[in-house]
Amino acid sequence: MKETTVCILDDEPIVGDRLKPELEDDGYSVEVFTDSASALNRLDETCFDVFITDLKMEGVDGMGFLEKVKEKCPDSEVIVITGYGTLESAREALIKGAYDFITKPFRIGEIRAAVKKAKKRAKRNIA
Amino acid sequence: MNQIYDSPDEARQVAEADTQMGPDPEVAGRYERIRAAEEAHRALLARPRFSLHLQIYLGFFLIFLFVLGISVALVVNMYSVENRLRFLELVNEYVVQIDQTRRFEKNYFLYGTNLKDAVENIYQAKDLLNRNAEEIGKVMGKAGQSRVLQNIKIYGDLLQRLEKLEQQGMRGADYQRVKNEIELQLRESGHRLLSLGQDLTKREKKSLTDAIAHSRYITIYSLIFLLIFLGVYAFFLGARILRTIKRFSNYAQRIASGDYTPITPARGYRDEFTDLALAFNHMIQELENREAVLIQSHKMRAVGTLTAGVAHELNNPLNNITLTADMLLEDYDSLDDEERKEMITDVVNETARSKKIISNLLDFARESSSQLEPLDLVQLLQETIDLASNQIKLSGIKIELQATDNLPRIHGDIQQLEQVFLNLILNAIDASPKGSKIQVIIVPADDPHYLAVKIIDFGSGIPCNILNSIFDPFFTTKGKGKGTGLGLCVSQGIVGKHGGRIRVSSREGAGSTFTVTLPITTIPAEIGAATDSRSNISSFGSPGPQA
Structure with a gap:
């Protein structure tokens, strides 16, 4: 079975630093980006199964990234994480096709569970 | 401070915060303002008091005194005119008596009528003079009076001598000679008496005219003086009030534009306007306090707006701390020392970042005086x-x-x-x-x-x-x-x-x-x-x- 790929995009480097080893422990293949431009470049090359993205960023923000992902990889699932969690942004993200909306600060377990569920859904999408 | 702190660092930070909030700049600024206000208050009250009340009353009192003076002068003058009139009447009566006497004297010499009437008239004239000796003395002086009296006496004596001569019934050249001699003296003396009387009349008429003119001048000059005085008084009183009102309207404008320096003395005395200035200064202080409250409350509103941003921004370092702590908790044993140290450093750094996010806002929110x-x-x-x-x-x-x-x-x-x-x-x-x-x-x-x-x-x-x-x-x-x-x-x-x-x-x-x-x-x-x-x-x- 092909390894599940996860893309983490957050301008806070610590988020990727901590999530990457934990998710790799769970058997995912993880790539970390701290700016949306390089993440978009990578998106041009490949579709990840699960995307984890922050909302507030320089340049293309999380919401724009979500749109791009859904446009290019409709089968992938996107988990939005943000410190600026408001009802409006959550609704907007879900309408735009986000799988989950997690507000900072979160525990590693929450992300793990969300990724696990998203992976199942992504696999189902492909199948 | 008897509070117990979790760490020495925290205690030091609190102590630092205390000294930062300490009295130096803000309290000094407030003291300076209070001192300026108190100084203005003292300076305003330190001047001698010359109230508007006093100026108005004083002015009216002076006007009253002046009018009183005019009235007294006019009454005195009137009284003197009255006296002169009475005296003139007296002199007139005297002149009439002398005139009568002279007529009788003339009749006697021309037509040989009796002398009795002439004597009677001269006695009446003398009586008149004697009765009013005091007044006449005042007008003519003692010398003039005695001269007149002497003349009357001479004239009377001559008449008496003539009468005696008549009674003796003497006739002839001797008689004629004595009679002529007496006649000559009589005429001379009579003429003198008359001219003295006329002179007196003339003099009295002149002083009467003078007295009337005098009262006219008193009236005219005092009116002119009163007019000038009233004009000057009105000018000074008006200037004092209007200038001060203008000054206060400038103060009001100045205060409205936000300049809250207290009003300081502008004149060398204090009056009712000083009370107004004190009230203004009090108002300025109150306005300043209120403005400070307004500025502070508005600042708090801005702080409220910023707090939303801060609260959101704070989630990022908090998330980093949570994730790091979580990982330490879960994988502590599998991590090597280097990794653990790095992660703990991350926690410390992210905590510092959180503190910075909040401290800017707290610095701004802190109340301080201008x-x-x-x-x-x-x-x-x-x-x-x-x-x-x-x-x-x-x-x-x-x-x-x-x-x-x-x-x-x-x-x-x-x-x-x-x-x-x-x-x-x-x-x-x-x-x-x-x-x-x-x-x-x-x-x-x-x-x-x-x-x-x-x-x-x-x-x-x-x-x-x-x-x-x-x-x-x-x-x-x-x-x-x-x-x-x-x-x-x-x-x-x-x-x-x-x-x-x-x-x-x-x-x-x-x-x-x-x-x-x-x-x-x-x-x-x-x-x-x-x-x-x-x-x-x-x-x-x-x-x-x-x-």
């Missing part, structure tokens, strides 16, 4: 933008700060000016569409003694019809519960107090530019004069740097 110092406007604006950075990030708007190099410092209160610029920047953020930018440009103003800060947004702009009202208190275009309508009003008050002004220009659909001009620090003394000469219209030239 304190003027030379300020670097660029640095001040950078700090203000940092303060609003979370809000800016939250709204997805870019902010650009541009400044001409080597700008002079301005003179101001850092906290209050930060509040003004924060308010303008938050307004600009509210007006800007997502993804647009805000420009903050610092340049020398058209007036070489001023710097101008332009805050330019590219939002919807302000409609012309409300452009003039935006500085009015309680005017707001924001929804209910979103704006107090005091932001620009308070900002203008603060900038006005700094000797500057806020102007606005706006094009609907193209955005707005708020320009704050502030005096540079080299001319603190001219600040007041400069504000007075500048009007408060909302106008503005072309936006953009002018250096």
